[in-house]
Structure formats: structure tokens, C-alpha cells
Amino acid sequence: MGKTFSTPKSLSDNMTHYCPGCTHGIVHRLIAEAIDELGIAGRTVGIAPVGCAVLAYNYFNFDFQEAAHGRAPAMATGIKRVRPDLIVFTYQGDGDLASIGMGEIIHAANRGEKFTTIFINNAIYGMTGGQMAPTTMPGQRATTAPTGRDTDQTGMPIRMANLLGELVTPGYVTRQAVLKPGQVNKAKKAIKKAFEYQVEGKCFSFVEVVSTCPTNWGLTPLDSLKWAQDTLLPYYELGDYKVPE
Amino acid sequence: MQTEIKFAGFGGQGILLSAKLLAYAAMKQDFFVAWVPSYGPEMRGGTAYCTVVISDKRIGSPIIKNPSHLVAMNRPSLEKFANDVKPGGVIFINSSLISTRSERDDITELIVPANDIAIKSGSVRAANIVALSAFAAKAKLVDLELLKNCVKEEFAAKAKIIPLNMKAFDEGVNIANNS
């Protein structure tokens, strides 16, 4: 019997620093698989964010740059404009992309920059210790919203895929999740498609991935998956928000 | 020896261009030159002014409070700058738009209806060229043929308007020589 499962070549052997039950590891793997399948590791440059995935470059085996908080899309723009032959992706969380980096992501998407963004939405700031994010749900507790998010004061959670889907510039914008095996398979397809569009030089591609943060949610890994499924998915609906012609 | 010329008028009168052409011609004669504009909100429709410094040695301060000469294309410019001109200089007055005079007796006034002459030459927009050539003929700072060639070069991409600008240039020189 042949080998049916192994570590993707683009994924390093390093032990990750992610908490038990965190879904970053799954998404890292999906990215590595997609890059290996497309045979593009030798011309890929990843851009690490600020947040839990700041050390993401330790878990991949190709070139990486590390951005300041929120600025990854601007860095990706810089690389892609001067080296259009490189494959560039940003890996960003919700504080990074939807709060401090809102300007950078919208303008990069709107210019149709031909790179890929993987957006991890787990409705909270992870690395800084559980503060409220723009994607935190109404009533959801955070260290800066101890009684739960008050939407009178802080507005409603931002739905990034919906927002970017509204831009007139063509692009690939989709929202996926990694809470169940079937979702993981679909997310893999979406991530691969996003890179394929880039390889073709077609458009900006954006994959939002609804994820978990057991540590800062104060839930077990299993309860986290259930909470995300029950609370996040009805608000953050999965599916494609824009597909290029 | 250093000479400074202030060009002043409305935004849109081609002040900066006249000044640039004079600086360009002087550069071709191996002088040190600097072209110093005013910039910012005042260039949007208000007064535009610009100073050209021409020198036979490296130019120190390009900021000039008292220029040697003044080319005034409208009345506010004359009123604002006439008293700054050093004694012995030339004050060009565009009499098509300026009914007053400098009221100074220690300078030479050169009174030229630049707009009217430009209209006769084919377009009012050439008034800045009339002013440039008339002033240059009077102040004798650069070779006139060379300056005329600089004007021609400037309009190289718009061949259609070269003849009228050449005519405007010649008319400016004539009126200066006969005044």
C-alpha cells in the first residue's frame, strides 16, 4: 500500500506555538498543500502579520517577510508590483486586517493587486490576550468588553468578505470555515483556487476562514468548534462573495 | 555680477513660463541661473510670481527681497512689488491691464500694451511672450536671437502656435526698441 498521508514539503517540521485546539495549524497545512500541488514554493513569498501568526514563517519552507500590524497588503503590493512573477500571499487575523489594516486591505483589493490574502477570522485578538476585535460578536466577552460587546458603543461586527465582495473591481472573495472535516475540504479547494487565480495573473484573491480561539474564548477546543458553528456561522455566512468571470 | 528679475501677474498669464524661458536662455549663455516660484494655494487663480536670478558666479541666496527688475502683468503686481525694485532697474508695465504707473523716478518704466499686441499677433495667450521679449530687449540681459530660439523650442510640440508666438516676440522687441 502506498503512502496516503504525509507532511506537505512546504510545511516545516517545527513544533508550532499555537494553543491546543487552535485552527491556525489546519489553515497553514492547507496553504502548504496548495502551494506544493501547484509547484510554486520556489517563487512564493509569504507575508506574516502581527498577531498569533507573527511567527508563521517558522512553519513554512519558503521565503517570508514580516509586516507591521495591518500593513501586509501594502507590502504584498510592493513585492507584486516590482516582481510580478513571484507568488505572494498575506496571512492576517481579524485585528490585523479588519481593524488597523482596514485601509490597506480595501485599497489593495480595489486596485486588484494580484496577490492572495488568507484572512483568519476568530472574532477576537489572540496574541495580545483576548481584546475585542471588529469581528467580535454582539454580547461576546472580551478583555476590553468584559460584559460583552455593546453594539451601541462599538457597532456591529464587520463582515469582511461581504465588504470586499461589494467592490466593483473583479476579484475572488470567499468565506470558508475549518470547524468540520467537510468545511476543511472546501476551504482547501478555495485556498487552492485563490492561488490558481494568482498564478494565472487574474485578480486579487481573498479567502476568509472562520476559525476558533479556545484560549481567549475560555472554551474547550470541542466547545469552541460548537460555539463557532452556532454563533459565528449564522452571521458569517459561508460561500463565494465574488468570483471572477 | 548678479541680476534678479521678478515676474508677476495673475495665475494663468504664463508668468512662470516667461521666467523659465529667460532663465533657460541665460543658462545657454553659461550663466548660473535659478528660477524660484511662489507656490501653493496662491497659484490657484490668485497672484503668481516668480524670480529669476542670473549670475556670473555660483548663486548664494536664491531668495530675493529687492530684485533688479520687475515685469508686472497686472495691477496688483505693480502695486505690490514696484517699490521693491532696486534703483536703476527696469519696470515693465502691461498697460493693457494696468492704468497706473510705478511713481518712481529712479527706474526705467517700459510701458507695453502686451495683451493688445498679443491679440493682434493671433492670441491673447501670447501676452507673456510679448512681455518677455520687450523686457529682454530693454534690459539687455540675454541674446535676443537665442531667447527667441528658446521660445520656439518651448512650443516645439505645438507647431501650430509657433508662428504667432514668433510674431508676438518680434512685436515685443520692436516696441521696446522704439520706446
Added chain:
Amino acid sequence: MAKVLMKGNEAIGEAAIRAGCKNYFAYPITPQSEVAEYLVKRMPEVDGVFLQGESEVAVGYMIFGAAGCGERVFTTSSSPGISLMGEAISYIAAAQVPAVFVNIVRGGPGLGGILPSQGDYFQATKGGGHGDYRLLVLAPDGVQEAVEMTMKAFTLAEKYRGPVMILGDGLIGQMMEPVEFPDDLRTEPSNKDDWASSGMDTRKSDKRNLVKSLFLDPKELNDNNLALKAKYIQMKKEEVLYEGYNTDVDYKILITSYGTMSRVCKTAIDMMKEEGIEVGLLRPKTLFPFPEEAVFNAATKESCKSVISIEMSMGQMVEDVERCVKGQREINFYGECGGDIPTPEKIIEIIKELL
């Protein structure tokens, strides 16, 4: 090559291209937007890249990204815009990638004004962004020097793998002067394979490169800062540039001044010479590294009784002058920074008060 009459802003854009830089990202701000207006036409002629970013913050990172993958890149801005780029400049210094920033300084603080100023001396030479880094800062006194310094900046940025700044001012940007673009200042290709994230295939290597500024381990961070410090020490040894003017005579007073302001001082010095008053000028052309020894020597010349730093600021470079003169002479200061450049007459008046 024949001289051409060019506006400082346009000449700076052309100088970058002549130096071999074909990548430009920028955001409009007075008084330097002509650089972008020039390069949007010029870059396509040389197959270069022009992009107007959405903010100076973003532009800073476009520069970082492009520089990080090993391409020569630059931007231009003016004071408030440079403040916003301060963040990226700090990251660029830490990650050790070469990039050139041109600051056509306007009055501040805040929105300030749009007229020339030298109020960003501290920002350029002492920080601007956070952390332990320095910029190599070149200060031109006119359009020709702005061209030459812009061209040299790329070589210096690559030699030191870090950010280099041209500190001009609104006058230098807006003024036209005759310029030449010296061919010998073209930047030679440099090997970036050891550090640039240019793609492993590009380098024909299976070793990946990381461009980063996060060092959570105290020793690693200290080592990175020591590496930066070593560069700054080397700059102090190898890159100091200055000019003495009327310093070969016995002057009673030494002026220290740079950029546009130093030109006005030269005119004042010439005028005073005609009256029989000798005044010397020491003009730093590099603001960091600062010409420490030259300032000390010029100030402590036997004939020299006192020193005056003349700036379009409220007193910034004067602190470096004081540091260098080490109390050996009295240090004075004169400055204006509303946008009006002090006239030679004003400077003569100030000097005469000191005599």
C-alpha cells in the same frame, strides 16, 4: 552631458532613474507632488513601476516589501507624510533592507505650512520612528546637489542595507536650476541573494530568506541592534561630508548651517567680506553621520571667538554643534521657521550683534 534646466522635484525623480532605480511608490503632498507627476510619465519609458498608494503609511510598506524582495526602490514625501512613514522606516532599518526616502521639508509641527523649513532635522537624524536606529541623512543645498545625493543614496543604501534619507526643503523642490546627471553615480548591481526574499528559484537556492524585525529572544534582539550600531560606526568613519566656506582666512565667527539656509549664509559672508568682516561657514552635507571633527576644528580655530548655528528651525542642529564644540566656544543660534527664509541682510545684522 549638456546641462538642463529642471525643477528640483523633477530632477530628483530623474536622478533616481539615472541611478538605476525603476520603482517608485508615493502619495501626493505639497511641496513635492511634482516628483510623482514627473515619474508617472517617465517610469513607463524605462519599464519602471509607478504606483500612487492610498496613504503614506501604506507607501512606507510598499517600499519595505519591494526592498525586501531585493529591488531598488524609493519614495518622496514631505514632513507630515514622512511622519506617517516613520513606522515603516523603523521596520526597514530593523529588517536591514536598502531603501531611499526623500523628504522635501515643509513647515511644522502639525499641518504647519507648505513653505520651506528645516524643522525635521531631529526627526531625520535622531529618530522619527521607534527604536534604536539611525538614518543616513544627506542634505543638499540646491538642485544639482539634490541630484547627486539622490543618485549616491542608492549606493549608500545598498552598502549599508538600510534606509537613506535626502533632507531637502520646499525651495529645493520647487526651484529650477541647471543640472547634470553624472554617469559615474549610477548604482552598481549588488548581490542580494544572502538576504532578499526574492523567491528561492530566483537565487537557485533551497535555503529560504526571511525579512523580519521581530526578535523575541533578548540576545537575538541585542545582536541585531549591535549589527545596526556597527553600521552607524562605519558610517561615521567613511561617509562624513561637509563643506568649508571662507574657512581658510582668520574668521572671528563661524556659522554652521546646511541646505538652503547655508546658501543665504554664503551670500551674507560675501557681503560682509566686502566690508572687511571675515566670517567662516561650516556646512554639513551629511547630517548623520555628523561632521563632528570638522565642526570642532573649525570652531576652535584660534581666530574664532564664537559660533552661530543658523537654521530654518527653532534650534535643532545647534544641539549637535554644541555637542561637538564641547564647551570650547560660545554657541549662538538664529532661526526662523514660518516659511520665510531669512535674508542675507538679516543674517548680517545678527552677525554684527555678535561682533
